[in-house]
Amino acid sequence: MNSKIPPTGSDRHPVAHSQTAQTNEEVTDTTGGDVTKVRRIAAASMAGTALEYYDFSIYGLAAALIFPTLFFPQSNTFIAVLASFGTLTIGYLSRPLGAIVFGHFGDRIGRKPVLVITLVIMGVASTAIGLLPTYSQIGVWAAAILVPLRFLQGVAFGGEWGGAILMAFEYARPGRRGFFASVPQVGPAVGTLLGNGVFLVITLLPEDAVLSWGWRIPFLISALLVILGLVVRLKIAESPEFTELNGTGTTARIPIAAVLRSHLEPVLLVCGGFLGYGAFSVVALTFLVGYSRSTLGLDSSITLTAVLATCVVQIPTMMLGGYASDRFGRRRIMTVGPLAGIAGTFILFWAISTAQPGWIIVGYVLGMGILFTSAYGAQPALFADSFAPSVRYTGMSLGYQLSNVVGSGMMPLIATILLDVSGSIYTVAAVIALALLVSMLCLLSLVRTAEENSAATDPTERSTTAPISAP
Template sequence: MTEPMVSPAGDATKVRKIAAASMAGTALEYYDFSIYGLAAALVFPTLFFPQSNAFVGALASFGTLAVGYFSRPLGAVIFGHFGDKIGRKPVLVITLVIMGVASTAIGLLPTYSTIGTWAAVVLVSLRFLQGVAFGGEWGGAILMAFEYARPERRGFFASVPQVGPAVGTLLGNAVFLLVTFLPEDALLSWGWRIPFLLSALLVVLGLIVRLKIAESPEFAALKAEGTAAKVPLADVMRSHLKPVLLVCGSFLGYGAFSIVALTFLVGYARNTQGVSSSITLTAILATCMVQIPVIMLGGYASDRFGRRRIMTVGPLAAIVGTVLLFWTISTAHPAWIILGYVIGMGVLFTSAYGAQPALFADSFEPNVRYTGMSLGYQLSNVIGSGLMPLVATLLLNATGSLYAIAGAIVVALAVSMACSLTLVRISTSLASEPKTPVNTSSTPTTVT
């Protein structure tokens, strides 16, 4: 099958609006995920696992965090199937609602002191739903922006939804930073609930934006031609397994670094180094603000200079950023920690982050694109993001050294670089096939 190509006559204003709407959805999803990660590091061990020692409590708390990652591939399969079969837009509405409802419910959940072990059971169940919703959200949001854009601008526009994680993490950390100024008793009693309850308002705002967007023109063309996949997962497993595994490998190191930097190191700095949580949360806020332009610059650069160059330099820069951040954390000095986050994570680690969505989407044909890229990306999150907090806790307990964790992340980033460069060759091969123009307006248009 040949890949449709968006007509140059497409409305640029419409593409920008679609990209912004997609970004709003991913921002909300990452807001929900980030506040859960912070709660898992700062308050859940006390509230939901109070009878465990500090190590076991942290392990159990990060275990519930991992559940949200392990359920992501299920969401990728379910929602990827319907995204490739009935359309991108309806799936994005459903995933937004599920994520928001689950997060709001966590904010209303009684703790161990009220309902005993049932508190942890319900917490894990809600976290599972969050993961399922997120598994279907990311791929659809990327594809809406990617498939509306002209081929020579797809790197940039696909990077706009990728800004959502930074915006959502920024918002989540800002809210959590405010509640950390509460007295300890107030924080553990009701303050931690505020970020979760705000999800209800954010879902309403997100739905207002998302319901106004139109279906992807490439998917509309597939439906009109009758070439939409009937069983997308079967097609992916039969003919596209290699790019799925390569997408998984390409994001492995990025997912591992992100979850450790945003959750594990926050708890480590407070509990082991004696650094106030407000310092690390402030550092993350500053980092997210820096990431926003860096992500879009990475997407633009991939259009301007090619994916191969960006995916060669980016992982190498991320390795340097990893070492820098871990060194600054080991100093326990607030100024160094903030600098380590801003430079190490905000600039060096993020340099190729904006180029990844277009590379992943380019590696699949349109009729299996939602399923293929979502499945690969979410499998990577299981291995990298889902397991890494547990691995980090075990490595630290076994060695007593932060650099053992940094070493594991560096290895994962090296794997990501190798897989990304292989994906570049696959996407280049697909791009060389003949293209069929797709009109983004209601009237026929020719490609010149």
């Protein structure tokens, strides 16, 4: 199977500036001469991703804490929770469709317009969820309307992540791409921080108020956040590598066909590489929150506070991981990171099993915020490096979102069933640990693929996956 990247010149030559390519917008060359602008682009990409993750995170929390009561019959609590997590899964199942559709346009017409469109779709769907009537008002139609809105969320999300990463990655020079690509990866932590923060405030209301109108507030806030996100994204310039491709007429005509024909191996490796990370994240942020409340009888504010503290710690940890991959090489990070994640998994699950608020916070911060996150920020640059610029949006998005279907989308259902059958949350931890081992093997294979692709592009270039001196 051929996964070699054909020479495109995009990593070897300055971007060809065209008077017609941009109007009223500067384009920074790929040597990273304008560091300030690269930082601004990375920050803008992170802000947009944070808003989309805010929308996605509030749905996950609502699915764990509120939707089983509001949108599904209460004759069987287990079935109601399972159905609620089922709608959560739908959002993950639709992500690959978003990756293909928006990846196509991202590789054909540009990264920037796609990022604007996905932000609008996500915001509209989330706001509409906040306006929905409940099961007590319209019966099964409540869930019937909820499902397509969740589907739209997933489609938008499927096209968001890859574009945000590429805007930062393609603006930065090779020696700093690990770090700058990690900045949009901070978006999930920031978005989750916002989502959990809003839900934490909501839980201070009386339960009747939460179930009658309080649960709608996080979703309605999305409308305001989308407006702010659009202001940020409309001001950024198009990716310089795409501008070069478009100017020379070397964009792929049908990106998904090119990916399946010549880049299927890295797609599968990206899918496997993120498998354990997606599984851990969704279990920690949704399943364990619900488990702590419904099974252990803990107040939701305890786990929400723990997640808030974790997100704060994750922000510098992710960027440190990206920097470390530039400084010490990706192979080392991709070896140590998943093993640290396995240790973090069992630390977190042990902390949850104690039912002690203090230990739960420590378990989240240490297990998820530090150990699990250590290699998380280094992954985006590795994923992007594995594809030619002409199919990069489609290729990395498809692999990443397929992984989210298996690792993230199915895991709440799997965890719920495992807990019901075994009676122990450690069976869930064992499955996550196994998934992280698979991720480590795939990530190391992907490092080799990226090294081979770099050598194929120019044998005289030093691979960006190898250690470099500090910039």
